Amino acid sequence: AIKDNIEFNTIERSEFEQSWKASVAESDRFLKCLCDQSAYKRNDKWQSINxxxxxxxxxxxxxxxxxxxxxxxxxxYDRNLSINISPKHVTSLSMLCYRCGRNPEKINEFWIIKDHLHSSCNMCTxxxxxxxxxxxxxxxxxxxxxxxxDQMNKYIDVLCEGCAQLAQFLMKTSQVEPNDPFLFGIGRIINEENFICKKVTSGDLNQKLVGRLxxxxxxxxxxxxxxxxxETFKNLSKIYQLIQQIADVPMVK
Known part of the structure; x- marks a missing residue:
């Protein structure tokens, strides 16, 4: 109001000042209350379908x-090469886009499309x-x-069978899960690798990867x-055990 050159009489100014002081005091009290709260700890024994x-x-x-x-x-493996993947935290407002930034980069002998992120959902149509x-x-x-x-193939088998069990749980317990999200994800990855193979001329290993996928x-x-x-259906405790079993696979952690 002062910046906009709005003038107040003495009574109005006094009332506004008192109101502002009360607002500041309540805000400080609320902030102190939040700061005094102990950190929320999720009880690992709590289990629910949601x-x-x-x-x-x-x-x-x-x-x-x-x-x-x-x-x-x-x-x-026989080329004495490997690739490590790891997650890097970004802002929670980031959107992973599967259409923009489709430029493969070569990492060892594989071509890979790295994650393309938008800082908000309004940056891409x-x-x-x-x-x-x-x-x-x-x-x-x-x-x-x-x-x-052999060990890596065992990991693949554990993850593949585990995904099928988790997918069945989702489709059995959700009223808004008409499609299998794991099957959709596998299809998206195959399409991405096929796109890479069309985009680059030296993607022999990517071609092999498509076959394995x-x-x-x-x-x-x-x-x-x-x-x-x-018609087997795991109960909730078994699902939690399966989630933990899958989470223990090194690259999933």
């Missing part, structure tokens, strides 16, 4: 990207984006993966069909 659904949805991309990178390391709190970082390693090929897709569908035909 919480399990939330955890599963947050794991879909880490699981699928872990599977893709394990396959990269299996393919490049594409509907192919989702909110994210991290971006994936890739490190080229000049030696083979620490795990043996199709095998993963068929293996996943086999597990899912077996679960559905047997």
């Amino acid at each position: 919480d399990a659904q939330f955890q599963i949805h947050s794991m879909i991309r880490p699981i699928l990207e872990a599977m893709r990178n394990i396959l990269r390391n299996i393919i490049s 594409s509907n192919e984006s989702k909110q994210t709190e991290y971006r994936l970082c890739y490190d080229a390693i000049n030696y083979r993966a620490d795990d043996s090929i 199709y095998q993963i897709k068929h293996q996943y569908q086999h597990y899912l069909n077996a679960i559905q035909s047997n």
Whole structure:
């Protein structure tokens, strides 16, 4: 008001000053109350369908990207090369866009499309984006993966079967889950690798990766069909155990 040269009489000025002082005092009191609160600690023993659904949805991309990178390391094992992936925290307002920035970069012998983030959902008209709190970082390693090929294949099998069980849980317990999010994610990754193969001329290993990803897709569908035909359905405690088992796979952590 002062900046806009608004004039007040003595009574008005006194009332506004008292009101402002009261507002400041209450704001300070509220801030002190918040600062005195102890940190919220989630009780790991609390279990609910909604919480399990939330955890599963947050794991879909880490699981699928872990599977893709394990396959990269299996393919490049005899070349004494590997790739490490790790998440880097970003602002919670970031949007991961699957349409913009589709320029592959070569990391060791693989071409990879790195995460392209928008700082808000209004920066791109594409509907192919989702909110994210991290971006994936890739490190080229000049030696083979620490795990043996057999161990990495076991990881793939554990993740593939686990995804099928988690997908069934989501589709059985959610009223708004018409499609399988894991199958959709596998399809998106295959499409991305096919795009890379068309974009670059030296993508021999990416071609091999596409073939392995199709095998993963068929293996996943086999597990899912077996679960559905047997009409087996894990109870909530078993789902939490499965979530933990999958989270213990090194690249998913």
